[in-house]
Amino acid sequence: xxxxxxxxxxxxxxxxxxxxxxxxxxxxxxxxxxxxxxxxxxxxxxxxxxxxxxxxxxxxxxxxxxxxxxxxxxxxxxxxxxxxxxxxxxxxxxxxxxxxxxxxxxxxxxxxxxxxxxxxxxxxxxxxxxxxxxxxxxxxxxxxxxxxxxxxxxxxxxxxxxxxxxxxxxxxxxxxxxxxxxxxxxxxxxxxxxxxxxxxxxxxxxxxxxxxxx
Numbered sequence: 001x002x003x004x005x006x007x008x009x010x011x012x013x014x015x016x017x018x019x020x021x022x023x024x025x026x027x028x029x030x031x032x033x034x035x036x037x038x039x040x041x042x043x044x045x046x047x048x049x050x051x052x053x054x055x056x057x058x059x060x061x062x063x064x065x066x067x068x069x070x071x072x073x074x075x076x077x078x079x080x081x082x083x084x085x086x087x088x089x090x091x092x093x094x095x096x097x098x099x100x101x102x103x104x105x106x107x108x109x110x111x112x113x114x115x116x117x118x119x120x121x122x123x124x125x126x127x128x129x130x131x132x133x134x135x136x137x138x139x140x141x142x143x144x145x146x147x148x149x150x151x152x153x154x155x156x157x158x159x160x161x162x163x164x165x166x167x168x169x170x171x172x173x174x175x176x177x178x179x180x181x182x183x184x185x186x187x188x189x190x191x192x193x194x195x196x197x198x199x200x201x202x203x204x205x206x207x208x209x210x211x212x213x214x
Contacts, residue, residue: 068106175207
């Protein structure tokens with residue numbers, strides 16, 4: 001029998017969206033005490049929309065494009081769906097993020113974490129999520145275990161934490177999952193505390209899940 005652990009669920013149905021410069025923004029998670037996870041934000045860009053994202057010193061930042069295509073500052077390469085941009089910085093600065101497609105919207109997820117190693121780097125990586133029914137690492141250069149997976153309906157999986165009794169943040173990008181005996185649907189998220197093993201089951205086809213050990 002699976003033991004229920006302390007948790008907090010963030011239901012997308014109750015999300016508060018704010019408008020900012022042709023973008024709609026919702027804060028999924030904001031910093032809580034003694035957490036390495038600082039903030040998670042979803043931003044939906046209208047055509048020609050842009051957003052100035054300020055990051056703090058000594059941080060890890062992951063930007064996942066959920067759909068559409070974006071351009072960040074003066075980086076020459078566009079970033080599209082199924083790609084992730086990662087940044088580590090010892091300084092506070094601003095990234096200007098723009099929707100790069102005409103006549104279409106873009107949707108991104110920004111994950112902010114405390115950096116364990118105070119260094120500077122950035123990277124753009126393709127996510128091979130077509131390998132189904134198994135979780136894959138999102139970014140190797142982030143200081144915390146981080147995974148994404150695309151699952152068929154009724155497929156089950158489990159994850160043993162690298163550091164027992166840590167917390168796990170999980171979010172359903174698409175579809176529905178039973179996540180540690182809790183129902184999560186599209187854009188729902190959860191923070192589980194004091195956990196050693198994570199168990200989940202996809203309840204729909206093409207169900208996409210991400211989670212981080214923090």
